[in-house]
Amino acid sequence: MKEGRIIKGIGGFYYVDDSINIYECKARGILRKNNETPMVGDKVHFSILNQEEKLGMVEEILQRKNELIRPPVVNVDQAVVVFAITQPEPNLSLLNRFLVLAEGQMLDIIICFNKIDLQQQKDYMWMVDIYEKAGYKVLLATKENSDGIEKLKRALCGKVSVFAGPSGVGKSTLLNQVQSNIHLQTGGLSTKNERGKHTTRHVELIPLNQRGWVVDTPGFSSLKIDFTEEAELQYCFPELRSLAGNCRFSSCLHENEPSCSVKKAVEDNLIAKERYESYLQLLEEIRSNRRY
Numbered sequence: 580m581k582e583g584r585i586i587k588g589i590g591g592f593y594y595v596d597d598s599i600n601i602y603e604c605k606a607r608g609i610l611r612k613n614n615e616t617p618m619v620g621d622k623v624h625f626s627i628l629n630q631e632e633k634l635g636m637v638e639e640i641l642q643r644k645n646e647l648i649r650p651p652v653v654n655v656d657q658a659v660v661v662f663a664i665t666q667p668e669p670n671l672s673l674l675n676r677f678l679v680l681a682e683g684q685m686l687d688i689i690i691c692f693n694k695i696d697l698q699q700q701k702d703y704m705w706m707v708d709i710y711e712k713a714g715y716k717v718l719l720a721t722k723e724n725s726d727g728i729e730k731l732k733r734a735l736c737g738k739v740s741v742f743a744g745p746s747g748v749g750k751s752t753l754l755n756q757v758q759s760n761i762h763l764q765t766g767g768l769s770t771k772n773e774r775g776k777h778t779t780r781h782v783e784l785i786p787l788n789q790r791g792w793v794v795d796t797p798g799f800s801s802l803k804i805d806f807t808e809e810a811e812l813q814y815c816f817p818e819l820r821s822l823a824g825n826c827r828f829s830s831c832l833h834e835n836e837p838s839c840s841v842k843k844a845v846e847d848n849l850i851a852k853e854r855y856e857s858y859l860q861l862l863e864e865i866r867s868n869r870r871y
């Protein structure tokens with residue numbers, strides 16, 4: 580029996596990469612009977628039915644580390660959250676949502692600000708500061724800047740990374756730069772028709788030469804946070820997480836409670852106001868979700 584990873588699933592066939600070949604596999608009936616549906620990203624044991632034609636059978640799904648719903652991929656290590664510094668104008672409250680969702684899945688996170696050819700450094704460094712202060716790794720890139728692309732390549736090495744971010748920020752363009760045999764469609768699709776076409780596209784892991792896989796995703800313009808407990812949210816903000824336990828009340832949600840270490844840190848400018856405001860906004864959203 581061999582071990583491999585499912586990189587694509589289409590119409591009941593699973594494409595399993597054993598890092599030398601890609602096998603077209605069906606899933607053993609017992610898996611279906613046990614309600615175990617193979618997912619893109621799954622590590623599996625498979626048997627070879629025909630070596631010449633690269634046909635096989637998925638026999639067993641190995642334990643999953645995590646499961647993303649959007650995109651539907653499992654065993655993801657890292658999220659690369661791509662935002663353009665302009666065109667489209669960055670919406671930081673949306674960026675914070677992307678980050679919260681990735682944190683909730685325990686992913687490593689890289690923020691990539693793209694299109695830095697379109698502005699002077701002084702016009703976008705304030706954003707970089709906000710996220711570096713929060714503790715994130717921030718990369719700056721353009722489709723032409725090889726230094727940014729090199730850093731990105733290094734960060735992708737050996738991991739399964741999902742590229743996420745709004746439409747038109749340059750996710751597919753960046754991936755095309757990372758490796759010359761990746762030919763993703765680019766161009767910032769805008770009409771309804773084209774967007775429909777885009778979202779039905781199959782999710783797949785794209786193998787990297789330098790080990791690792793990447794997943795491109797279509798841009799989302801809104802994201803729903805589906806937490807049920809307000810108290811969970813603070814753990815999805817690294818700069819709040821590191822202060823947890825320093826407030827007077829152990830149940831502190833850092834809103835209006837007295838002797839709150841988070842509010843103090845915001846006053847002292849150690850936590851960015853923009854981030855804290857997103858936190859409060861999301862807290863309110865979790866509450867109102869629960870009301871319905």
Ligand SMILES: Nc1nc2c(ncn2[C@@H]2O[C@H](COP(=O)(O)OP(=O)(O)OP(=O)(O)O)[C@@H](O)[C@H]2O)c(=O)[nH]1
Nearest residue numbers: 694721722746747748749750751752765766767798
């Ligand atoms: N000026 C500039 N334009 C860029 C850069 N990167 C991408 N673009 C342009 O931005 C547009 C959108 O790029 P895409 O790569 O299609 O964006 P995307 O994030 O994949 O968009 P969706 O697939 O719709 O989510 C294209 O016209 C690119 O040529 C960059 O670094 N600088």
Ligand SMILES: [Mg+2]
Nearest residue numbers: 750751764797
């Ligand atoms: Mg794209």
Ligand SMILES: [Zn+2]
Nearest residue numbers: 826831833839
């Ligand atoms: Zn507090």
